[in-house]
Amino acid sequence: MTAVAQVVGVDLGGTKTRFVLTCEDLTVRAGLTRPTPALDGADAMLTTVVEGVRELVRARGPVAAVGIGTAGVVDHAGGRIVAASDSFSGWAGTNVVDVLRAELDVPVVLENDVNAFLYGERSGGAARGLRDVMGISLGTGVGGAIVLDGQLFRGRLGGAGEIGHVPGFGDEMCTCGQRGHLETLASGRAIARRYRQHTGVDVDAADVAGLARGGDPAATRTLAEAGQGVAQAALMVAGILDVHDVVVGGGVAQAWDVLGVHVRSALAQAEPVGGATITIRRGELGGDAAAIGAAALARCRFALPVTSGRAG
Ligand SMILES: [Zn+2]
Known part of the structure; x- marks a missing residue:
């Protein structure tokens, strides 16, 4: 029997780590989720990854490679974490690829998690087959x-496309310490905070979406402000890069039914200078997008077979 080249994709997030075991068409054959010991240091996080991969291998047989996506600035070529937020203790400077390759004895690729999300959607989700596309x-x-041209554009330091932290989106204080970033309007935390500002009521972003579905005016206003910010970001990228397709993912995208309408109405009032229409859609891979994308990147990097189906 010919062995199928299985690849594990890992999405190491601030609270949980998601593992998917994929086959050649990127179909997920098995998955598991573990808590991320993000405050316990790099060794604890790497151990979590090693144990998760080994568990999938025990259940499903050997894998040909591992791809891992994680937050922060990533040296994709060197396999190293360049910078990470305070929510990941001791993570900056860690050479993830060297450690995992030695422990697991397979080739490993490291990528920023949002790059992995977009690559996943581009390989087998909402951006399938698009030559140029922005992911938010x-x-x-x-x-x-x-x-761009079917390849991730990382920029010189790996931070290309980081639309969450450029100025021009109001004047509220951002988690990064600067003001007026998209993150202050459209992150899950921001939606909860802004609803509280409007009403004094303490709820989370999913609750705000539920309230908007029920016609709550303050919830609708909060999501309209977030949607206008997302539309403005799409217009910036369209104007600078001539990229007119956008895929939106992340947990807040679950509110797309009550958020997307505001994005579209803001776009309808501000067509890009070039005249091309911006197409903005929700991702299709949900919470597995970054893990699937990390697996797809490993297939690409190590020239493993990809068959049609999900892969575009
Ligand atoms: Zn910021």
Whole structure:
């Protein structure tokens, strides 16, 4: 029997780590989720990854490679974490690829998690087959990524597409210490905070979406402000890069039914200078997008087979 080249994709997030075991068409054959010991240091996080991969291998057989996506600035070529937020203790400077390769004895690729999300959607989700596309991840924070000519565009330091932290989106204080970033309007935390500002009521972003579905005016206003910010980001990217397709992912995208309408109405009032229409859609891979994308990147990097189906 010919062995199928299985690849594990890992999405190491601030609170949980998601593992998917994928086959050649990027179909997920098995998955598991573990808490991320983000405050316990790099060794604890790497051990979590090693144990998760080994568990999938025990259950499903050997894998040909591992791809891992994680938050922060990533040295993709060197396999190292360049910078990470305070929510990941001791993570900056860690050479993830060297450690995992030695422990697991397979090739490993490291990528920023939002880049992995977009690559996943481009390989087998909402951006399948698009040559140029922008990804915006609306989660606890706001991240961005760009594919140009079918390849991730990382920029010189790996931060290309980080639309969450450029100025021009109001004047509220951002988690990064500066003011007026998209993250202050459209992250999960920002939606909860702004609803509280409007009403004095303490709820989370999912509750705000539920309230908007029920016609709550303050919830609708909060999501309209977030949607206008997302539309403005799409217009910036369209104007600078001539990229007119946008995929939105992250936990806040679950509110797309009550958020997307505001994005579209803001776009309808401000067509890009070039005249091309911006197409903005929700991701299709949900919470598995970054893990699937990390697996797809490993297939690409190590020239493993990809068959049609999900892969575009
Ligand atoms: Zn910021």
